Amino acid sequence: MPKKNVLALLSAVLTVVLAGVAIWSHGEPLPVLGATVAALAAVTWGVKPSPRRNTLWMLTIAVGSAVLFFYYDNFWGLFSAGLAFVWLVFGLLPTMDPGWRLRLGFVVAVFVGGAILLWPTLDGVLPTAESAAEGSGPTRALRAIGQHLHCPPYIKDRVAFAIAPGLDLSGGLRLVYTVEVEEAIRDKRDNFADEMRLQLATLLGVRSGEGRLTHDDLPKLEARVHVSQPESAIIRLKFKDKADRAKLDDRFTKSFLAELSETQGPADDEVTFKIRGDIESQIRERAVAQAKDTVSRRVDELGLREASVTTRDEDIIVEVPGSDQQSFRDIKDTIRRTARLEFKMVDDAGSEKVFGPPAVKDEDLPEGEGLALYEETAPDGLDGSSHRKSARARFARISCQPPKYSNESLAECLTRFRAWTKTISIPDDHVVGFEPVTEPVENSEPLQFKQVGWRTLYLYSRAELTGDYITDATTTTDQQNFGQYQVLLSFSPAGADRFEEVTGANVNRRFAIILDATVDSAPVIRQKIGGGKATITMGAGDQEKQLHDARKLELVLRSGALPAPISPSSESVIGPSLGRDAISESLKGGLLGATAVLLFMLAYYRKSGLVADVAVLFNLMLQLAVLATFGATMTLPGLAGLALTIGMSVDANVLINERIREELRGGKSVRAAVDAGYSRAWPSIIDGHATVAISGIILMQYGSGPVKGFAVTLFIGILCSLFTGFFCTRAAFDWWVRGDKVKRLSVGAEF
16 A cells, blocks of 8 residues: 555544544533544645654644543643643744754743643732732732732642742741650660560570460560660560570570670679660661651641651751641641550459559558549450459549649649659559540530549550551541541551451450550450451540541541650741741842843843843743742742842853854854854853752752752752753754844844
């Protein structure tokens, strides 16, 4: 088949396909129009070949792709196809060579793309005319422009990013938190201690098989060796029999010596392990980095993507633009919440030794503190015949707001309770948990409950499961208790297996769910639980408060627990008036400086200066578009970076124009002078921009906060300056010397 017939056949097939798309769109105007134009272009290309047939063919593909992307609501596909169409359409111009036409098309496509990406920012940041009368002259002018830059909803709804004004421009909240890295070190120490217990149990023949130590194995191990953690980075083994001490082999010690140092003593029957200094430093750095990531995720979950989260040493700095005080309170509550979730077994049988006489007596309790001792019957596992056993459990309870502390809060009451429990001797392998005590509200309809105090639960210190195994958290309603809310947890496969193993080995025992160091609930395990699901109830009371608390808990669990608690170091609120003044003065200075530079270039270099001015403005627009694409936050240092890169962009054009003038003075033709000017100015431009880029990279790597913002803006400006100052202006000069064929080049008063 002749080539021409093949081309005609392909165009016909494409026409049918595009016509089908138009029909499929149910007559919507834009798809029908796009498909029709593309089909006509295909027919024209197939029937009447032309010198620009390949360009027309690619235009057809671009239009057809744009129609399909629009139909399937793929904005970024439509955006790319539209820019490709803009680029290629310049290839049909009846002037210059194909290379120049494609370069010009590329410049125009970049301009159009940058304008679209920047449009939502201009529409959202520049105020409308309602407040145009306020502020200084430059501010009023920009506000007046803002009312004419309304972005179409189709674009604004799909371009989710924009430049957000920083704290120093719009005002807002600045929070500084300190990561309590010692807690992260203690967690690492506890993990080492659990691993040592596991290996010692096998080494000393306390247990056989694999898996975690059961609670029946722990007393047997304690009878042979006592594992204690006297300090945050120290683990000490005290052997009851020196023969057991001799059983420690190289395999045991080598498994820990990569991160721990070993010393004998202080007693003859003791061995001390300490976390090495370099490992401690790594734990600290990792804790701060993980805390920053967690805080960032929580901020993003709140929809505050314009907020900034940075670190400085062991501090986390959160900057949130705005002025809503209630929003600020919610932000602080969400960020500070550790969301450390642990599942621990309750040792009801062992509580008698700690909270019963002679360890604690009623007459020993301080008067007026609201403290009392209680006894209850608690489940205690299964006997040899799988019958459920019970045990007598002892616990302490505190009633909040006794006459002596009539105005205390629940948190203050818990602090008093914790201080009292520290006076009781607790074994190293146990901890005291604190659970809220609630009572029904009198004459409430429907029945509601309020918290009146706290009670103790005697827990094993080892967590059977932690929040690290959680993959999802969802707020749901409690089907068994109508009107109450709960958070449904989903575990990872490893967590699901661990949960099933633990619940199967502890049937008819209480399983405490601990969130942020307080016991949320302690349900009884009735049977082995598979499926990798668990729930945290929100208790009883006001439904709106339950829902609010459940959603906050869902948010922090989904974003992850903090690796260590964080404590507030400082808090400051910056008023918006300061930001308005900063914007006004910055705009005034920036506009005056830029105007002076642009006028000088125009007066000194004439038409070449006009080209340079257009390139400088194009460079500024591209910088803002790139910053908007990254969702950057604009601050005063960022504005300084913009101003500096404008100067560098002008500098590149000055080098090119001066080099062209030198070539013209040397007697070269206009075209030869332009070619030589660009080729010989290029090394100097690269040298100047590269040295500044190196400084910017170093500032980005080691700077923080405003310094880093300045460096990012500067680096982006350098890249845009190279594109506009060399690539874009070259297209204009090529048109003069080759398309317009000028005899004299307007590069100053001499020429």
